[in-house]
Amino acid sequence: MTVTGIKTSKTSKNMAPRVAVVTGSNKGIGFAIVRALCKEFNGDVYLTARDENRGQDAVKQLNNEGLSPKFHQLDIDDNSSIERLRDFLQDTYGGLDVLVNNAGIAFKVDSTAPFPEQAEVTIKTNFWSTLNVCDKLFPILKPHARVCNVSSMGSQMSIAKCSPELKAKFKDPKLTMDGLKKLMEEFVSLAKENKHEAAGWPNTAYGVSKIGVTVMSFIQQKELEGREDIIVNACCPGYVATDMSSFKGHKTIDQGAETPVMLALIPPGAASPRGKFLSEKTVQNWG
Secondary structure: OEOOOOOOOOOOOOOOOOEEEEOOOOOHHHHHHHHHHHHHOOOEEEEEEOOHHHHHHHHHHHHOOOOOOEEEEOOOOOHHHHHHHHHHHHHHHOOEEEEEEOOOOOOOOOOOOOHHHHHHHHHHHHHHHHHHHHHHHHHHEEEEEEEEEEOOHHHHHHHHOOOHHHHHHHHOOOOOHHHHHHHHHHHHHHHHOOOOOOOOOOOOHHHHHHHHHHHHHHHHHHHOOOOOOOEEEEEEOOOEOOHHHOOOOOEOHHHHOHHHHHHHOOOOOOOOOOOOEEEOOEEOOOO
16 A cells, blocks of 8 residues: 655644654654655654754754754653653643654664663663653644654564564554563563573564564554544654664665655545554555
8 A cells, every 4th residue: 555645734823833853863864854844844843862962963954954943852761851842842832743753772783782681772762762752742742643653674574583472462453552561571571581582582672672663553543543633653764874774774864754754744634544554655564
């Protein structure tokens, strides 16, 4: 299924200003998402970063391109940082219209960090911290808000390597967020004992973390169905040349931003995609 014809809608002058937030956006794909949203989104766009100086430098770079993003500090591993952003958005804009959860980490292939450490640290940031951002910001999502959780094709490759029993758990349409949390906890616990592979898990902390992000998105859409036209999707930006990929990707950051930006700009009332996983702007049969 290919999604076409997606354009942002114009905002009435009588409505509160619209606002978009991109996490982890002082460089790489997040930076390119901010760049594209500054051109296409009808509202204020916030570039966020853990380090304020790096964030402000990124804003200046886009200013030099004739764009006008705003900046707010955000460390998704810091609960108080998330709460400060939430309170700012509520006080300034009356809520949030677009959230792109892009922030994440990955250990290098040649990392000497023990796998138990890689598992704990990667799951903490990519799954738990992303979920915490959502838990804090979802209550202030405005009607017709759009959420894009940046996952990875690694989630597809990793679910394929799971045992049939484990795969069935992740693909169970009745899986709850509490159930997903238990699965993520199970992986880290088993990894610490070097028993994860024997229990049917793939030997990739990053891949498992992105399974969590993808399945999280599916569950979130179900949980939000009672609220007015709020849409959550997950996506793979593709193999992009960034420091995370050691600049080996074949896509530019602007090409990598295309699918996340498309999902951020789904127009009001769209029937699809909702609670899906997309790559190359196309809904994928995940898992």
